[in-house]
Amino acid sequence: MSNLFDIGDLRITFDTKRGPLKAVRGVTLSIAKGESVGIVGESGSGKTVMSRASMGLLRGRRVKREGSVKLNGVELLTMTAKEIRELWGKQIAMVFQDPMTALNPVRRVGPQMAEALVKRMGMTKEAADARVLELLALVRLPEPDKQVVKYPHQLSGGMRQRVMIAMAIACEPEILFADEPTTALDVTVQAQVLELMGDLRQRLGMAMVIITHDLGVVATHTDKIAVMYGGEVVEIAPTKELFANMRHPYTEALMKSIPRLDRAPGERMPAIAGTPPDPVADRVGCAFAPRCAYATDKCHKEHPELTDAGNGHAYRCFFPLGGK
Amino acid sequence: MAGTGKAHLRSSDNAVLRVEDLVIEYPGRDGSAVQAVSGISIDIVEGETLAVVGESGCGKSTLAKGIMRLINTSSGSVNLLGTNIAALKGEALRTVRPKMQMIFQDSISSLDPHLKVNALVEQPLKVWNRGNEEERKAKVRDLLTSVGLDPEVVGDRKPTEFSGGQCQRISIARALTLEPKLLICDEPVSSLDVSIQAQILNILQDMKERYGLSLMFISHDLSVVRAISNRVVVMYLGKICEVSPANELSERPLHHYTHALVSAVPIPDPTKVSGRAVLEGEPPSPTNPPSGCRFRTRCPAATDKCAAEEPQLTYAGNGHYVACHHPRA
Numbered sequence: 001m002s003n004l005f006d007i008g009d010l011r012i013t014f015d016t017k018r019g020p021l022k023a024v025r026g027v028t029l030s031i032a033k034g035e036s037v038g039i040v041g042e043s044g045s046g047k048t049v050m051s052r053a054s055m056g057l058l059r060g061r062r063v064k065r066e067g068s069v070k071l072n073g074v075e076l077l078t079m080t081a082k083e084i085r086e087l088w089g090k091q092i093a094m095v096f097q098d099p100m101t102a103l104n105p106v107r108r109v110g111p112q113m114a115e116a117l118v119k120r121m122g123m124t125k126e127a128a129d130a131r132v133l134e135l136l137a138l139v140r141l142p143e144p145d146k147q148v149v150k151y152p153h154q155l156s157g158g159m160r161q162r163v164m165i166a167m168a169i170a171c172e173p174e175i176l177f178a179d180e181p182t183t184a185l186d187v188t189v190q191a192q193v194l195e196l197m198g199d200l201r202q203r204l205g206m207a208m209v210i211i212t213h214d215l216g217v218v219a220t221h222t223d224k225i226a227v228m229y230g231g232e233v234v235e236i237a238p239t240k241e242l243f244a245n246m247r248h249p250y251t252e253a254l255m256k257s258i259p260r261l262d263r264a265p266g267e268r269m270p271a272i273a274g275t276p277p278d279p280v281a282d283r284v285g286c287a288f289a290p291r292c293a294y295a296t297d298k299c300h301k302e303h304p305e306l307t308d309a310g311n312g313h314a315y316r317c318f319f320p321l322g323g324k
Numbered sequence: 325m326a327g328t329g330k331a332h333l334r335s336s337d338n339a340v341l342r343v344e345d346l347v348i349e350y351p352g353r354d355g356s357a358v359q360a361v362s363g364i365s366i367d368i369v370e371g372e373t374l375a376v377v378g379e380s381g382c383g384k385s386t387l388a389k390g391i392m393r394l395i396n397t398s399s400g401s402v403n404l405l406g407t408n409i410a411a412l413k414g415e416a417l418r419t420v421r422p423k424m425q426m427i428f429q430d431s432i433s434s435l436d437p438h439l440k441v442n443a444l445v446e447q448p449l450k451v452w453n454r455g456n457e458e459e460r461k462a463k464v465r466d467l468l469t470s471v472g473l474d475p476e477v478v479g480d481r482k483p484t485e486f487s488g489g490q491c492q493r494i495s496i497a498r499a500l501t502l503e504p505k506l507l508i509c510d511e512p513v514s515s516l517d518v519s520i521q522a523q524i525l526n527i528l529q530d531m532k533e534r535y536g537l538s539l540m541f542i543s544h545d546l547s548v549v550r551a552i553s554n555r556v557v558v559m560y561l562g563k564i565c566e567v568s569p570a571n572e573l574s575e576r577p578l579h580h581y582t583h584a585l586v587s588a589v590p591i592p593d594p595t596k597v598s599g600r601a602v603l604e605g606e607p608p609s610p611t612n613p614p615s616g617c618r619f620r621t622r623c624p625a626a627t628d629k630c631a632a633e634e635p636q637l638t639y640a641g642n643g644h645y646v647a648c649h650h651p652r653a
Contacts, residue, residue, distance in 0.1 A: 042517045043487065142605060156606055157380065183515075186379045186544040188603045191588040195602055213517040216590035239594050257522040258592050259547040261574045268529070269551055271522035275487070 004207050005031040005054070005175055010067040012046075012053050018280045023049040025231035026067070031175065036201055036208045038218030038239070040254065041228035044276045047211050050228070051177045053077075055094055056084035071175070089120045093173040097180035099160035103152040110148025113167055120171050135166040139196060158189035162196070169200060175207040182217060194221055215251075216258050219243060224312065227251045230277045230287030233306065237313035247309065247320035250288045286317070294319055329637035330365045332567040332645040339403070340506050340538040341368040341391065346400035346410075348383070348390045358611050360386040362562035363400065368506065373532065373539040375553035375570070377546060377585065381607055383562040384542045388508045391540070392426050393417060405505060422452060425499035429511035431491035435483040441468070441494055442479040448501040467497040470534065471527055489520035496527060500535055507531075508540045513548060525552050547589045550574050555643075558582050561607055561618040564637060568644040578646040581619050617649065625650045 012024040024046045031037050041047045052058050054069050056076050069076045071091060076084060096102040104112055110132050117128035129148075136144035139162040152160055161181060168176055178197065182190035198221040201208045210218055218225055219239065226236040227250065235248040246252045256270040274291040277283065286292070289299040298318055308314045330344065344365045349357035360383045368374045376384045389395045391402050393409060402410040409420055428434045435444055445464045449455060455463065468475040471493040483491055492512060499507055509528065513521040529552065532539055543549050549556055549570065556573045558566040558581065566579040577583040584603040608614060608621055617635050620626040627650065635647045 042519055158606060187546070187588040187590075188379055188544075188585060189606070191590070191602050192604075194590075213519075214590070215518075216592040219590065219592045219594045243592070243594050254519060255592060257519045259518075259521065259525075259545070259551045260592070261547050261550055261586065261589055263551065264571070267551070269522035269525050271526055272519040273523075 003030045004033045004035075004072060006068070006070040006073075007050075007054060008068040008070070010050065010053060010069060011065070012049050012058065013064040013066075015062040015064070016280065020064075021279045023231055023279055024053065027228075027231075027233055029226055029233065029236070031207050031209065033174070034201070034205050034207055035224070036198075036210070036222045038222040038225040039209060039211045039228060040213065040215055040218060040225060042213055042254075042276055044279065045228040046231035046279075047228045048179055051094075051179055051209060051211050055088075055092060055177060056081075057094075089116065089168075089171040089173060091174050093168040093171070093176050095161070095164050095168045095176065095178040095181050097183055099157070099164045099184075100152060102164060103160060105152055108149055108151055109155070109163055113148075113163070113170065116167060117170055131170070132166075135170055136163070138169075138200070139163075139166045141166070156189075157185055158192065161185060161189075161193055165193075165197065165200070169204060169206070172204055173206060175209065176201075177209045177211070179211045180213070181210065183212070183214075190217070197221065214258065215254055227254070230283070231279060232287060232316060234288065234317070235313075235315040236306075238311070241311060241313050245313070245322055247313070247315040247322060248288075248317050249292050249294050249321060252321060253291075253293075294321075329647065331637045331639055332564075333365055333367050334369065338370045339367045340370050340372075340405060341366070341540070342401075342403040343367070343387075343391060344401045344403075346387070346390060346402065347398045348386050348395065349398045352611055356611075357398075359562055359613075360610060361390060362613075364559070364562070364564060366557055366564075366567075368538050368540060370538055371532070371536065372555060373541055373553040375541045375543060375549040375556045376559060377543055377549055377556055378559035379544060379607055381561075381610070382559045383610075384559050385510055387559070388426065388510050388540065388542055392424060392508060393421075394426075422448070422502040423504050424506040424508065425502065425504040426508040426510065427492070427495045427499050427512050429515055431495045431512075432483060432486075432488060434495055435491060435498075437482060437484055440480050440482055441473075442475075444483070444494065445498050445501055448498065452502060454502075463501065464497075467500060468494075470531065471497045472523070473497070487520075488516050489523060492516065492524050493527065496524075496531060500531060500537075503535060505536075505538060506540065507537050508542070510542045511544070512541075514543065514545065521548065528552060545589070546574055546585050558585070561610055561613055563618055564647060565619065566644075566646045566648075567637065568646075569642070572642050572644055576642075576644070578640055578644060578651040579619075579648050580623050580625055580650075580652060583652055617647075625652075 007029045010027045014021040039047045065077050113132045114128040117123045133144045141162045182193050222239050224238045225242050226233045229250050235251045253272045277287050285300040286304050289295040304316045304318050306314045306316050346364045348361040349359050352358045378384050390397045397410050401408045446460050449460045465475040473493055513524050553570045556570050560581050566582050574586050577586050614621050615631055616633055617630040620630040629649050635649050637645045637647045640646050
């Protein structure tokens with residue numbers, strides 16, 4: 001498989017009153033054509049900033065961007081706003097967590113979707129209207145012809161998310177970023193939306209990046225998973241390998257904190273004590289060391305590099321768990 | 325799933341809360357009334373955590389607000405420690421309010437952004453004129469410490485400076501200031517990261533033991549519910565489908581709706597090909613609920629009987645009650 005999308009040593013720094021905020025501190029990640037990748041981490045781990053920067057959404061005087069983001073070998077970071085806008089929708093698209101704020105609240109769903117098709121694909125208005133119905137049927141929205149005349153607030157959360165997905169795939173992008181696509185939804189609807197996204201990916205042959213705080217969400221429907229902490233990838237592996245053979249203590253802690261149906265009721269939840277590291281502060285040792293149950297002096301003093309364990313599995317830890 | 329009936333109610337000797345046949349209506353557009361809660365009966369005994377589970381729109385939050393008397397109920401009774409508060413008004417209602425408190429899903433917006441944390445937690449004591457200034461300060465320090473916050477560090481800061489998880493800790497402290505008997509938690513962890521969810525669930529568990537609380541815990545996620553509750557009530561479109569002990573429910577869901585909820589929980593294991601019963605569609609509108617069993621329009625086992633006759637909650641062994649004509653084995 002050739003690489004569709006290449007992120008190379010990406011660093012994003014925001015200029016803030018408190019000083020430079022290093023949200024992403026050197027992330028390298030490649031995504032093959034049609035591949036599905038999960039990016040997992042807590043709030044503040046840099047997962048959203050990384051994905052938005054990859055989309056070319058973060059720009060301006062107060063954002064310092066280093067490294068590279070290449071789509072089909074073409075560098076995105078140096079593009080002008082106008083150049084990158086040409087790629088949005090057609091090659092690269094995004095679904096956001098909160099469909100209510102991502103949709104225009106004062107326009108009906110149908111015209112809102114059709115507008116994008118007219119502008120991006122050069123369709124006639126009639127062709128665009130027909131395509132909207134097709135797309136809504138594709139995302140299994142019940143009775144599309146009745147939904148297009150509604151305003152976003154008249155739809156349920158799950159239906160709005162389906163509309164968002166339909167809009168994102170309207171121009172058949174090669175890669176779709178989904179930032180916490182199911183977090184605001186009920187579990188039942190979450191299951192429906194995940195099923196749908198997995199199904200669409202196969203049908204359209206697009207690559208997909210699912211960003212989430214919940215390892216359970218990406219256990220199915222992904223080929224590989226990158227775990228982020230403090231702006232870095234701390235572990236990356238093919239999905240099955242990661243769940244079978246977790247090496248980083250943070251990954252393990254995240255896994256243990258998921259509420260599960262097979263745990264005894266009333267049993268104390270293994271929470272991760274402490275809070276994520278301050279993104280402004282300078283860092284010496286391992287980012288996770290202050291919260292890590294296994295940390296030693298070395299972890300507080302030296303910064304671990306990403307160690308390749310073969311089979312596409314790499315981790316950033318001096319004292320990895322398990323090991324064969 | 326119409327689930328009327330009170331078979332699951334227990335003898336009321338040590339009941340903190342006993343709700344019977346509660347109906348809550350909202351005015352509809354054309355002057356008709358929409359029933360969000362259609363004759364629900366639940367009880368919570370001392371020291372128990374009762375979870376109420378269901379999808380968006382099933383009436384679980386309305387039920388909580390009705391019990392709290394934040395909205396008016398249409399009929400039925402709400403007995404809090406033996407007093408029917410559904411009938412109370414004015415000062416009589418105000419005097420029972422300290423016995424029940426509530427925390428919300430969006431903890432950041434439920435705290436006044438202009439007040440410092442100390443003032444936020446102290447406010448209920450001032451309103452009720454409890455203790456002198458020194459006693460109040462000590463109480464605030466004690467509460468903040470018990471929810472895992474350092475009073476020296478957080479006391480003089482405002483809610484906007486904190487994360488969602490920290491704000492939820494502050495709202496728990498604030499809710500416990502007046503030492504309530506009943507704490508209603510409306511989706512308290514659903515907007516938090518999984519790692520933080522676990523922290524908050526642990527704190528609720530600790531607080532329950534420390535202050536002798538009874539909890540009503542509202543959620544759409546059965547895996548969260550299992551971690552914290554003793555008994556679970558499953559709601560659908562304003563009615564109860566199933567009532568069961570927490571462990572029994574996820575291991576042996578009898579109602580087809582509960583089964584769908586159980587199988588919707590993502591399993592963090594890619595090797596487990598889950599036999600998922602993904603529920604299609606969304607709940608019908610409460611303005612015009614289906615006849616008979618309200619779940620029949622989405623139910624895989626629905627028959628003619630389900631449309632004609634409303635199932636009643638009946639005992640199915642192991643403390644388990646179900647309202648279904650064709651329960652799962």
